[in-house]
Amino acid sequence: MQAPVTTSVHTLRTAHEQFVTVPGALPRVRDLVADSWRRCAVRGVHPDGSRLPPLRATAAELTDYRCAHPLAAVLPLFRELLGDGAADDGHVFAVADTDGTLLWVEGDRATMERGEGMHFAEGAVWSEARAGTNAPGTALELGRPVQIVTGEHYSSAVHAWSCAAAPVRDPFTGRVLGVVDLSGGGTIATPPALAAVRGAALAAEAHLARTLTVPTTAPVSGGRGDGVRLSVLGRDSALLEHGGRVLRLSPRHSEIVLALALAGHGVTGDRLAVELSDREVPSSTLRAEMTRLRAVLGPTLLGSRPYALLCPVRTDLGEVSDLLAEGRVAQALARYPGPLLPRSDAPVVVEQRRCLEQQLRGAVLADGDPGLLRRWVAADWGTDDIPAWSALAHALPGGSPQRAAAAARAHALDAENAVPPQVVRHAAVLQRSRS
Structure with a gap:
């Protein structure tokens, strides 16, 4: 069960600002949110709200798609369980498919108009990869009910909102059909809101179990492949x-x-x-x-x-390797959250882990960009990398305090380590992952 949300709005926004502006900063939020922020950073989601979720379908296309969607059968139930309360309490309820595309958004008119300003509207894609940390997208990512409040959203455009969402599954196969969500102000940042969407999802699954005789065959997303x-x-x-x-x-x-x-x-x-x-x-x-x-x-x-x-x-392993092959070092480093299955000692994993780190490290050192080098040494796997600290010192302008600090770090590590830096770094990363 999800832990209660008790962190203050100010603390959350401070934690968000630190995470998105300080390289290597630890996300000082709930584990569920911290993991989501890391995924968003790797995927290149904009944290400043400058890129809104895309609108994927025209009105006509969306109408046809919604009619064929299995969750159309439980829309009246959602309206009964959530719709009246949404209109009265100043929030909205939404139903999305497995890609995070909002199929229906209903409730308080003023709240719906505010939501349209940030593309929280029918036809918009609110997957975690497109919109950052949010209840519908993160619930789909994890396959379980999720509540996200104010500054826990990865995009600052959504920091005035709170939301709670739960996936709805095919009662025969267990396959996720979509997600039901409540979004709005402070009343959504409460345990009853999370209980309401969880109850609505369970009621929808029970209704489908009574009315369907076979598993759903209609599409549950707007184009996701079978891969x-x-x-x-x-x-x-x-x-x-x-x-x-x-x-x-x-x-x-x-x-x-x-x-x-x-x-x-x-x-x-x-x-x-x-x-x-x-x-x-x-x-x-x-x-x-x-x-x-x-x-x-x-x-x-x-x-x-x-x-x-x-x-x-x-695989994300393949995506980073492809970016390196194309010479896109900055993008490859941004998509690298850490070593491959760090605790595994399976030979195939150890070899792939070693090869990818060598390729990424070599590309960062060869590029010589101070920003990339800073990101490398700020990460757990690069903090003891003597050549990287030395390269950073040489890349920074003469007389810079940061250059002196990088050179001093390289000198201190060189004095401390009597074994090759590669061995020290791998041992340190593995030790951290076990702690």
Whole structure:
């Protein structure tokens, strides 16, 4: 269950300003919000509100799409449970698809007009990747009810708002169909608001269970493909997104799915065992692990003989590598939240982790840009990097106090470390991740 929201508005906005303006600053907010802010920063979301969520569909296109959407069947229920209260209390309720596109926004007229000014309107995309931290988008990201208040929003354009949202699932398959949301002022920053959207979502699922005889076949998003997205950087438990679901995999399943993603067209059990461990893995143990993984992913995602993922896979690892290959060093560093599955000692993970860090570090040092070098040494994995501190000192103008400080840091590290800096840095990163 989500922890109560008790932080003051001033404290939240101060924490937000520090996070978006100070390189390497830790987000001093709830863990749920901190994780979301990091995802937003990696994805390049604008924190200053200068880029509003896009309007994806024309009125005619949206009308046709809404009519075919499975949540159209429960719109009257949402109006009954949330609509009257929204109009009376000065807030709005919204229903969105799995891409975060707002299909319906209803409630207090004045609040709806204020929302239109920041594109909180029908047809706008409020996914976390497009709009930053917000209740509908973050609820879809995590697959569970979420409440976001004032300065917890990543975009400052939304800091006057609070919202609570809950995903709605197909009662037969568990697939997320969309999300229901309450947005407005201070009355939404309360436990009853979160309870209201959670109750509305459960009531909608019960209604669908009574009225549907088969799983929904209508589209639940406006164009999301059948592929898989795998997030493995800076985390020990991978996030797998597919078909509107977001799964948090166990560390072992994270290693296996990453190995399969890297293999591409499939891998034998013997080869997979070698990539997962330096020690011999009995075939019976591997089969049991794959059986458990299939129960998590489902047979439509995981194939056998050879083992393979049955959908196209995109990874944040691949995205950073592609940016480096294109020479886009700043974008690659912005999308790098940390080492690949940092606690894993699976050979395939260790090798990929080492290669990516070497490529990224080498690109930052070769570029020589002071801003990139500052971001590198401000991060956990670069704080003890002697060559990076030296490069930063040389890149800064002569006589600069920052240049002197960088040179002094490089000299101090050089005196302290009698072992190669690469070894020290990797050990420090792994130690931090275990603490």
